[in-house]
Amino acid sequence: MCIAIPVVSSSQTKKNTPEELPGDLAIWFFIFAELLVFGVLFITYIVARGQNIELFNSTQQTLNTQLGLFNTLVLITSSLFVVKAINAIKRDQQDKSVFWLLMAILSGLLFVLAKTSEFNSLFDTGISLGTNLFYTFYISMTFFHYMHVILGLVILAAVFLKARRGGYTADNHIGMETGASYWHMVDLVWIVLFPLVYLVR
Numbered sequence: 793m794c795i796a797i798p799v800v801s802s803s804q805t806k807k808n809t810p811e812e813l814p815g816d817l818a819i820w821f822f823i824f825a826e827l828l829v830f831g832v833l834f835i836t837y838i839v840a841r842g843q844n845i846e847l848f849n850s851t852q853q854t855l856n857t858q859l860g861l862f863n864t865l866v867l868i869t870s871s872l873f874v875v876k877a878i879n880a881i882k883r884d885q886q887d888k889s890v891f892w893l894l895m896a897i898l899s900g901l902l903f904v905l906a907k908t909s910e911f912n913s914l915f916d917t918g919i920s921l922g923t924n925l926f927y928t929f930y931i932s933m934t935f936f937h938y939m940h941v942i943l944g945l946v947i948l949a950a951v952f953l954k955a956r957r958g959g960y961t962a963d964n965h966i967g968m969e970t971g972a973s974y975w976h977m978v979d980l981v982w983i984v985l986f987p988l989v990y991l992v993r
Contacts, residue, residue, distance in 0.1 A: 814878075814969040823977045826940070830981050833936070834988060837929045841992075844925055849993050851926040859910055860990040863903050864982060867941075870899035871979040874948070874972045877955075884962040886955065893952040893968075896975070900945045907938050930989050937981055944978045947971045 813820050841848045877892035914931070921928050951971040954960065960968050 814966075814973055816966060816970045819970045819973050823973060826977060827981070830936075830984075833929075833933055834984065837933065837988065840925060840929060847924060848926045851924060851930075852990065852993070855930070855990055856910060856913075857990050859906055860986050863906050864986045866899050866903045866906070867979045867982050870896045870903070871976055873899060874975050878965070878968060878972055881955070881960050881965045881968055882962050886958060886960070889960065889968075890952065890955045893948060893955055897945060897948050897952060900941060900948065900975075903941055904938070904945070907934070907941075911935070911938075933985060933989065937978070937985055940978050940981070944975045947974055 873892045873896035877889045877896065880886075880888035880892060911931075914927075919927055921931050948971055951968050954967065
C-alpha cells in the first residue's frame, strides 16, 4: 500500500486559476498512482468474479448492504462538507471553513467506526481472508480503502489545525485544496467499490 503523506506547502500564496488542478501538483501524482493501484485491484476482482460467479453471488448475500450504503452516504456527505470548507475560505470566512472541516472529519470518523464494526462482525463469525476467494478480495480491497480513509483523516486533521490558527486565507488556501483533493479521491474510490462488491450480481 502506498502510504506516503503528501507535504502540504505553506509557501504558495497564489490562487488557482480555472484551468489549474486544485491543490499542489504533487498530490495529483500521488492520487493518480493510488487510482492506478485500485484500478488494478478492481479489474482483478472482475476477472475473478467472472470465473466464480456462483460463489461470489452467494457470498455477497452475507454482506451488510445497508451498512455499506450508510458508509457511502457518510463519505459523500463528508466530501460535501469539504467543498463547503473550501468555498468558505475563498470568501475569507475562516470560522465557517473550520466548522465545515470539523464536520467532514466527524463524518469520516463515522465511516471508520461503522467499517470497524463490520470487520469485527465478520471476524467474530470466523470469516477471514482464507475463507473463500470472495472474502479474500472483499477484505483486502475494503481494508485497503479503510487505511486510505484513516490517512485522509490524518491529512484533514492537519488542515483543520492549520485553519484554526488562521493559516489559510482567500489568497492562500492551496494547502487546504491539497488535502481536499486527496479526500475526494478516497470518496470516489468507495463510490466504485461499494456497488462492485456489495451490489453487482
